[in-house]
Amino acid sequence: MxxxxxxxxxxxxxxxxxxxxxxxxxxxxxxxxxxxxxxxxxxxxxxxxxxxxxxxxxxxxxxxxxxxxxxxxxxxxxxxxxxxxxxxxxxxxxxxxxxxxxxxxxxxxxxxxxxxxxxxxxxxxxxxxxxxxxxxxxxxxxxxxxxxxxxxxxxxxxxxxxxxxxxxxxxxxxxxxxxxxxxxxxxxxxxxxYKNYVIAESGDYQKALDHLETISRIAVDRVAVLEARAEYHLQLGKNEDAEKAYRVLLDRNQEKRSYYAGLEKSLGLEGDARLKIYEELAEQYPRADAPKRIPLDFQEGDAFKAVAEKYLEWRLKRAAPSTFTSLKALYGDVPKRECLQSLVEEFLAKTRAEKPAENGDKLTNGSATANNSVLIYTLYYLSQHHDHWRIRDTDKALSYINEALELAPDNADQGELRLGLARILKHAGDVQKAMEEMDSARQKDKSDRYYNTKCAKYMLRNDCNEEAIKTMGLFTRNDVNGPLGDLLEMQCVWYITEDGESYVRQGKFGLALKRFHAIYKIFEDWTDDQFDFHSFSLRKGMIRAYIEMVRWEDSLWSHPFFRRAAINAIKIYLLLNDKPHLAHGSLANGNGEDAVDFESLSTADRKKAMKKAKREAQKQEKAAAEAAAKAKDERKGGEEKKQDDDPLGAKLAQTTEPLEKALMWLKPLLELSPSFLEGQTAGFDIYMKRKKYLLALKCLLASHNIAPEDPVVHEQIARFQIFLNSNPELSPTVKTIIDETFTIAPKESTLAQFNETYLSSNADSAKAAFSVIKTRQALASAEGSKSDSEGTDSETLLFEALKKDGTTLKDAVEGLAMLKEMKGEVGNYAEEARKRWPVANVFAAKA
Structure with a gap:
């Protein structure tokens, strides 16, 4: 117009x-x-x-x-x-x-x-x-x-x-x-x-196969054609043709498991015939791992032992460091796990006996003999075996890895073994020593990015944030943005998440939120980045990849790293909602000093401490801003970079609407990960504090459907019933809906009985004990009193939970935190915990 x-x-x-x-x-x-x-x-x-x-x-x-x-x-x-x-x-x-x-x-x-x-x-x-x-x-x-x-x-x-x-x-x-x-x-x-892909997706495989044969000569992507042909034949029951197609694919790639699965289906294999075909394939492809490894998944008893013995001998004689990694998926099966241990121990004994003179020799020219390498990596396997979470025998794991280290010369083997030692120490709770060993592994090969990255991760687990960023900076262009700026620009989500979780442990909530909001921004950027591909993919003709990208984007916000960041951010905001002064206390230790314990201060002293914390935070912000102002962006002709007006996350931590901020993180979890239990339980907590009781009930019912016996769900059921029993002023409509839908709370027993019944039916779970204690506290708070016996019983329950077979180090640490809140016998608890986890830093006696 x-x-x-x-x-x-x-x-x-x-x-x-x-x-x-x-x-x-x-x-x-x-x-x-x-x-x-x-x-x-x-x-x-x-x-x-x-x-x-x-x-x-x-x-x-x-x-x-x-x-x-x-x-x-x-x-x-x-x-x-x-x-x-x-x-x-x-x-x-x-x-x-x-x-x-x-x-x-x-x-x-x-x-x-x-x-x-x-x-x-x-x-x-x-x-x-x-x-x-x-x-x-x-x-x-x-x-x-x-x-x-x-x-x-x-x-x-x-x-x-x-x-x-x-x-x-x-x-x-x-x-x-x-x-x-x-x-x-x-x-x-x-x-x-793409047209063939659409036809196949409609379920008409015969039509898809006919179309594929007409285009097979002009389609450039040969692997896609071969895979589609094999799948269509299989779907149509043309097993002979499917077998030929999968054998062609195996000639191209002998390590892709889906090809073996397709071949099995096409041959209709069962029992001994199934094993026989894998033996033939192992002979046909002698260098391939998959045909030797796959039978271990379906063999049992003596047949499993025979196959496992061959596989272990083949792998261990090659001194393959990844042998345990290949087999640990079998460890959920107790007989298989025990069989593997027995076979490796037999192999170790045989290896020791073969050349005893050489086994203890200090090796010349910095390289191990073949026999010594086999011995080293057999010991390495057993150390990993005993460190597995289903076994977790730290003493045996350490004895094997230390013996391997004594035998290994000062070469590349040391790096791999030091990494294994660091992992064992981390699992045992000695994060300081684990970090040192990981750094030692890194020093063996400073050009190895993997060791560098693992070392930085261990430093973060030990809350050494400055050392971690310097280590990462060895492989980034830190001359322009600084190491952290480069990692943010590269969207290195694992580092940013670990960094944030480290600051949570240290009580530096502003910096923690700063990192988690950076994760949120990265996911927003990934969502926005797809916009350009809507036109780009059509221009370039990459249609199948484009369809996959769109579907991947649809589930993007359910990614595990976003979930981790979201749950941590929600926990911080809920804590800040209950204790706003922590936003200032977390900043007071930004220079490495101990955080201020506001809880133990009087009202007047708390005000003074908050003022001091604010002044300290302002100084730190000013220093950070001045440092940022000096940095020039060399890629833009020396112009000053955009300055961060909240380098320590003070504004994020001191928000006046923590529940609204928490809700921002919650919505993607509930909308895109409805089966994520922690998301639903977090939703219950947020909506209860926002007095949105029907939404809280919706989350509670959803979490109960996901895991009815979960300890957190049990506690929330009790809390919701306690809330209803207190006769709040609910509207008739809301009350009617709750009465009709909330049927999971006890009807014939009291909440106290409901709580103790849950404890008896989950007697082996430490987490269940924690849930029961929290519920007892909620009941006592609702009644407006707390008896001495109730506190003593809960403390006793914590000590009992510490001794349960299934209790993990993480559970023990949670129990210690609960005992501190209860002002119980922390020293005695730590002493008991040290008997089970003697090297764990968290239970170390104070000097």
């Missing part, structure tokens, strides 16, 4: 230049040209709109919106003005408003490919599949000669679940081609394989 204020030819030419300058990112030139037009035509809406867009590109967002709104006032019927308005909203990630603006633009220019394309990109980003289908359909109708339009429409139908229509669209485009594309056309190769 023509502009309400048409331009003269000279200004029209200038306007075309403005568009060109915007597309080529020459924003200053574009603004200059726009100003020239506006001198003569100050009310030209489209030029005003472009001026706003150019200003937005320079970071002046508010000014840009003001100008864009003025442009719309001048020319409400201009598709350019509405399109620009949508682009501004898109730059602010306000996709809903951007879509509305694009749709307004289309009312005035319905056939604009650019507007349709921009609208379609936002619709797929927002997963509005119906809208996406309509936009893509209009694009095909407008430009049917462009293959990308047809492919985009097929993708729209595919993602919406209409596979038949997706196939139909691809077929219609093929029918428009006057001659078949050449084999060198990669876009065509991907398109035909």
């Amino acid at each position: 023509p502009s309400a204020h048409p331009l003269a030819s000279k200004e029209a030419s200038l306007f075309r230049n403005v568009l060109k300058f915007y597309e080529t990112k020459q924003y200053k030139k574009g603004l200059k040209a726009a100003e020239q037009i506006l001198k003569k035509n100050p009310k030209h809406g489209e030029t005003l709109a472009m001026k706003g867009l150019l200003i937005n590109c320079q970071g002046k967002t508010e000014e840009a919106f003001v100008i864009a709104k003025e442009a719309l006032k001048q020319d409400m019927k201009s598709h350019v003005c509405w399109h620009v308005y949508g682009l501004l909203y898109r730059s602010q990630k306000n996709f809903d408003e951007a879509i509305k603006a694009y749709k307004m633009a289309l009312r005035f220019e319905p056939e604009s490919q650019q507007i349709l394309r921009d609208l379609a990109l936002l619709q797929i980003q927002m997963r509005d599949y119906n809208g996406y289908i309509e936009s893509r359909r209009l694009m095909v109708m407008s430009k049917p000669q462009i293959r990308q339009n047809w492919t985009g429409l097929a993708i729209a139908y595919h993602l919406a679940g209409n596979l038949a229509e997706a196939e139909n669209v691809l077929t219609k485009y093929e029918e428009t081609l006057k001659q078949p594309p050449p084999k060198s056309d990669l876009e065509n190769s991907e398109a035909i394989l």
Whole structure:
């Protein structure tokens, strides 16, 4: 539609230049040209709109919106003005408003490919599949000669679940081609394989197989063709053809387990025949691990022992450090675990007996004999075996690893063995010594990034944050952003998460939240990054990979690293909601001093301590800001980097709305990980504090469905019933709903009986004991009193839990924290714990 204020030819030419300058990112030139037009035509809406867009590109967002709104006032019927308005909203990630603006633009220019394309990109980003289908359909109708339009429409139908229509669209485009594309056309190769993928996903494997045979000669991705053929034959019950197809695939890759699984199904193998085929494959592929390892998964008894003996002898004679890693998946089966231990011990005895003279020799020229290497890595296996969490015999694990270290010369073997020793010490609780041993392993090969990374992780576990970042900095470009800046830029989520958890342990909640919010930002960036691929993948023709990416993005926020960060952040915010002064106390020890114990101070002293903590925090922030200001971004010609106005996370920790912040983390957990137990239990805690009782009940019922006997769930059931028993002023509607749906609490017994019954039915669980104690405390608090016997009984229960066979080091540490809260006999508890975990730092006697 023509502009309400048409331009003269000279200004029209200038306007075309403005568009060109915007597309080529020459924003200053574009603004200059726009100003020239506006001198003569100050009310030209489209030029005003472009001026706003150019200003937005320079970071002046508010000014840009003001100008864009003025442009719309001048020319409400201009598709350019509405399109620009949508682009501004898109730059602010306000996709809903951007879509509305694009749709307004289309009312005035319905056939604009650019507007349709921009609208379609936002619709797929927002997963509005119906809208996406309509936009893509209009694009095909407008430009049917462009293959990308047809492919985009097929993708729209595919993602919406209409596979038949997706196939139909691809077929219609093929029918428009006057001659078949050449084999060198990669876009065509991907398109035909994608069509085959769609047909197979619809479940019509015969049709998919027939189509595959017609395209197999022109499809470039040979492995995809071979895998699809094998799968289709198998699905159709054509076992002989499936067998041939899987054997072809195994010739290409002998370590891919899915090929062996497919071959098994095609042959219908059972019992001895199953083992026999693997023996033949092991002979056919003598260097392959998989055909020798897989039979261990399904063999039992004496048959397992025979196969395991062969496998262990093959691996251990090669002195393979990864032997235990390959076999630890079997350790859930007790007979297999014991059999493996027995076989390795027999192999060790035989190896010792073979060349006793050499076994104790100090080796020359820095290299071990073959026999010595076999002995070293057999000992290494046994050390890992006894350190496994199902066994956890630290003394035996240490004796084996120390013997291996004595035999190993000062070479690369030392690095691997030191890593094993560090892992054993970490599991035993000596995080300080584990860190030192890991650093020793790193020193053996300073060019090895793996050792460097593991060392940094062990440093974080020991709360040595400064040493960890320096270690990581050995492999980053810390001359520009500093090590932490580089890790944030590289989105190194494991390090940022571990760093945050370390600060939680130290009580530095501001810094911890700083790290967890960095994780949140990374996941937001990954969500936003997909936007570019909606158009890029179509241009490059990488359609199958694109479909996988979209589906991966749909489950992105259920990633384990996000879950870890979210649960930690929620716990901090809940703690800060109950004890706001901790936000200041956590900053007081930012320079390495001990945190202030606000709990033990009087009201007056607490105020003084908070003021001191604030002053200290301000000093630290100022120092951090000055250090950041000195850093120059060399990649931008020496300009100053954008300064962080909250380097210590003080503003995050001192928020006035901790529950709202916690809710920000909770929503992705509940929406995208509904079966995640910790997410549901965290939801209960947040909603109870926000007095959203129906939402709290919803989370409680969900967590009970996931794990009805979980200790946290038990405690929350009791807490919710205690809350109901206190006769709160609930609305009749809420009370009616709760009465109808909350049926998991005891009806015929009291809560105290319910609690003790739970304890007796979970007598072997330390966590159950902790849950029972917390429930006792909640009951006592509700009754407004606490008897001496109740405290004594709970303390006794903690000591009993410490001695249970299934109690882990982590459980013992949790018990110690509970005892400290109860002001119980901490010294006696630590002394008992040291008997079981003698090297654990957390139970070490104070000097």
